Amino acid sequence: MLRTILVALIVGLTLVPGTVRTEAGESYVQVISQVQPKIVKIFGAGGLRGLEHYQSGFLISAEGHVLTSWSYVLDTDYISVVLNDGRRLQGNLVGADPRLEIAVLKVDAGDLPHFAIDQAATLRVGDRVLAFSNLFGVAAGDEAASVQHGLVAAVTSLAARRGVFETPYSGPAYVLDAMTNNPGAAGGALTDRRGRLAGILGKELRNSLDNTWLNYAVPVRELETAVKDIIAGKSRPSVDNTARKPAQAVTLALLGITLVPDVLARTPPYIDRIATGSPAEKAGLHPDDLVLFVNGQIAPSIKVLNEQLERIDRIDEVRLTVQRGQDLIEVSLFAPAG
Amino acid sequence: MLPPLSRGKKVRTMAVRRRFWLSFAKAALCGIAATLVCFSSSARHVWAEEADLDGLEEQAVRAAVEAVAPCVVRIETTGGMERAGEVLLGAGPTTGLVVGADGWIVSSAFNFLRQPASILVTLADGKRVAAQIVARDRSRMLVLLKAAVQQPLPVPEVAPPGEMFVGQWTIAVGRSMDAAQPNVSVGVLSARNRIWGKAVQTDAKVSPSNYGGPLVDIRGRVMGVLVPLSPDAIAELAGAEWYDSGIGFAVPLADILQRLERLQSGKDIFPGLLGISFKDGDIYSSLPPIAAVSPRSPASDAGLKAGDQIVAVNGKPVSTQIQLKHALGPLDAGEKVQLSVTRGTEKVDAVATLAEKLIPYEHPFIGLLPMRGGTAADGTAVRYVYPDSGAAAAGLKVGDRVLQLDGKPMPQADALRLTISARQPGDTVELQVDRSGQKVGLKV
Incomplete structure (x- = not known):
């Protein structure tokens, strides 16, 4: 065992850059003591029917700008922001970007410790992280927010497939190996192990692919422009290009494919018939082929396959991967013109 | 797929990691640092590099995943x-x-x-x-x-x-x-x-x-x-x-x-079953004698009997039900297990081949109903014979009086019932019956 550790350490040693200045054991203590003054506790609407009336946020300017999560908690005339030193100030909503689920508040104070939002760290899988938030509302008054420790479990897109997560945010996210996403944690800060801001903790979210709770943070780099625009008072375009469907989408009928009847909740998309002279016939598709992928995205059922086709313009290429026996066959189809 | 977890449960998990390892790692670090100091002109710089334990852990984890x-x-x-x-x-x-x-x-x-x-x-x-x-x-x-x-x-x-x-x-x-x-x-x-x-x-x-x-x-x-x-x-x-x-x-x-x-080779693996049961009791503190052995189970095939006291499994002593469960748990159907038991004062070693499933107990059915209220101590009078039953096939008739089964006297219906229930379906028994004074032997 000891040998294992030694080997690992020696391997590790050769890879560590020489810029590290912190001393083991004390490093987290120092880092955390520097980060805590930048974290705020936010109290607002809610408190009824299991809706918490609190969340977390952090300072991003010396003049009192606070970045937090956009939620019902902010939907009130009086938002209370409690600084790390216990000062309770009124937070005024500067602006919000509901698509990114962020909001910026402003408190009236000066010379505040804060994160530099344009110097955010980018994290990789395996990076150690610290999460700062008022989860479960346990910190009150001048108590500091709670600190959690973990690592980046994955860097993935929250909308790798449509409808996977119930959030309007569709960009990359840090999935965390730590139980960070609990009531009140939304809007908290995720830092690397040196205390550099990296992400904003998301809301409680269930991964609909496997029905598990997801612990995640949105990279600050993805939010930088939006935050600057909000502070500058610029309005942001509110059109979500990814949700746009073409006016004339491709259909299976156009390609000459008839699938088996869709009778189950997840009927596998087996081809029943191929129309004579159709693009599908020319491409060599057969009855009994099982359609697996549409333009690289898995089609686990007929329902999903039809939804995928709705987002492909009829003038565009349709790449299908089908299974015939144990072989995977890829074909490219175009709907006939006109 | 999963029921929503309560919120309390989610937060329970912040892992208590590092502890054990840290003490090792720190000792190792000191060793490395001390060694390197001998070769380095800038001892302080080297110490600063090595001491970033979290960085090293990060690297080691990443290397393991890769x-x-x-x-x-x-x-x-x-x-x-x-x-x-x-x-x-x-x-x-x-x-x-x-x-x-x-x-x-x-x-x-x-x-x-x-x-x-x-x-x-x-x-x-x-x-x-x-x-x-x-x-x-x-x-x-x-x-x-x-x-x-x-x-x-x-x-x-x-x-x-x-x-x-x-x-x-x-x-x-x-x-x-x-x-x-x-x-x-x-x-x-x-x-x-x-x-x-x-x-x-x-x-x-x-x-x-x-x-x-x-x-x-x-x-x-x-x-x-x-x-x-x-x-x-x-x-x-x-x-x-x-x-x-x-x-x-x-x-x-x-x-x-x-x-x-x-x-x-396409063969599924099943948990290995033995076919013994115990009376309810504290499974953590004691191992009572076997209460019952399922008929035609690996245990009965191996000759285990109710009342046997298991003392060892595959040579490993067991003294509680939990230990026995631990010893048998990893074994698959088809695997052989050596059981050491004490029967009275005798020590018996038995080898059982564990089974994929236990044959459920079937009531042996001979196909006759005894006369009600029969108190006579000289056999069981037959009130009814089920058609298509073993009894009917053997020619048993209403009014017959069953005297003996396999040579053992059956003075009452209860004794007959008990004896038959201990047999297996498909077994053959020899009955001696009294038919209007004549003694007739029948194979049923």
């Missing part, structure tokens, strides 16, 4: 059911681990609850191939897949069971969130020999996002395959309610490889 990543595949399925009973099933990608270069992949049975129409495997290099389930280990809740690969697949290094220590680093690896980069959770080995000797336990986060993936040590050697397991039930869903809770299980890879050949 070592195993080529063997970790992503599994996607099409078609299949939406629910298993009441439980809504997930549809997302899951994980598998290569165990044989020519396309053999193990995964968690949980990942195939939907009974999909088609299984697709995305290899670490991004190539997609079709796969089929070849066999299942229904004791450890694993499946073996065969993927139609053209090129040999990289096979992981196995962590020897003798080199697993409670407290050492464990890294749970999945490939469900991102096809290109495995998802990672870090913890320590919490226990060995869990789930009746079938699994190791970790506090790394184990969930549908890594079921079927490997649990690796800090060198990237595979300790086991992550599966939901429960000490109380053997089922695909059992234990899944403990996802991300700090209690996760992995079936040791060494145990899987031991059974690989059998699985590759």
Whole structure:
């Protein structure tokens, strides 16, 4: 065992850059003591029917700008922001970007410790992280927010497939190996192990692919422009290009494919018939082929396959991967013109 | 698929990691630092570099994941059911681990609850191939897949069971969130020999996002395959309610490889059953004598009898029911087990071949009804003979009086009933009956 550790350490040693200045054991203590003054506790609407009336946020300017999560908690005339030193100030909503689920508040104070939002760290899988938030509302008054420790479990897109997560945010996210996403944690800060801001903790979210709770943070780099625009008072375009469907989408009928009847909740998309002279016939598709992928995205059922086709313009290429026996066959189809 | 967890449960998990390892690592660091100081003109600088323990841990974890990543595949399925009973099933990608270069992949049975129409495997290099389930280990809740690969697949290094220590680093690896980069959770080995000797336990986060993936040590050697397991039930869903809770299980890879050949031949593995039962009692403090031996079970075939006191299993002494369960838990159907029992003052060694299922007790049925209220001590008068029964076929008639069974006198209906119930269906018994004063012998 000891040998294992030694080997690992020696391997590790050769890879560590020489810029590290912190001393083991004390490093987290120092880092955390520097980060805590930048974290705020936010109290607002809610408190009824299991809706918490609190969340977390952090300072991003010396003049009192606070970045937090956009939620019902902010939907009130009086938002209370409690600084790390216990000062309770009124937070005024500067602006919000509901698509990114962020909001910026402003408190009236000066010379505040804060994160530099344009110097955010980018994290990789395996990076150690610290999460700062008022989860479960346990910190009150001048108590500091709670600190959690973990690592980046994955860097993935929250909308790798449509409808996977119930959030309007569709960009990359840090999935965390730590139980960070609990009531009140939304809007908290995720830092690397040196205390550099990296992400904003998301809301409680269930991964609909496997029905598990997801612990995640949105990279600050993805939010930088939006935050600057909000502070500058610029309005942001509110059109979500990814949700746009073409006016004339491709259909299976156009390609000459008839699938088996869709009778189950997840009927596998087996081809029943191929129309004579159709693009599908020319491409060599057969009855009994099982359609697996549409333009690289898995089609686990007929329902999903039809939804995928709705987002492909009829003038565009349709790449299908089908299974015939144990072989995977890829074909490219175009709907006939006109 | 899973019931929503209470919020309290979610937060419970912040792992108590590092502890054990840290003390080791710090000692090791001091050693290294002291050595390097001798060679370095700038001792302070060297110390500063080495002392960034978290950085080193980060690097070591990353290196371990990179070592195993080529063997970790992503599994996607099409078609299949939406629910298993009441439980809504997930549809997302899951994980598998290569165990044989020519396309053999193990995964968690949980990942195939939907009974999909088609299984697709995305290899670490991004190539997609079709796969089929070849066999299942229904004791450890694993499946073996065969993927139609053209090129040999990289096979992981196995962590020897003798080199697993409670407290050492464990890294749970999945490939469900991102096809290109495995998802990672870090913890320590919490226990060995869990789930009746079938699994190791970790506090790394184990969930549908890594079921079927490997649990690796800090060198990237595979300790086991992550599966939901429960000490109380053997089922695909059992234990899944403990996802991300700090209690996760992995079936040791060494145990899987031991059974690989059998699985590759398409034969399922079942938990081995013995066929004995005990009276209710404290299972943790004592091992009572066997209360009952199921007829035609491995235990009865091996000659075990009610009243026997088990003292050792495969040479290992057992003194509580829990120890007995631990000793038998990892054994599969078809495996032989040596049982040492004491019967009275006698010591008996028996070898039982464990079974996949126990034959349920069937009532032997001879096909006659005794006369009501018969108090006479000279046999059982027949009130009715069922047509098509053994009794009818043997020519037993209403009014006959059964005197003896296999030479033993049957003075009353109760004695006859008891004797017959101890026999097996299909057995033949010899009856002596009194038919109007004449004694007739019948084979029934």
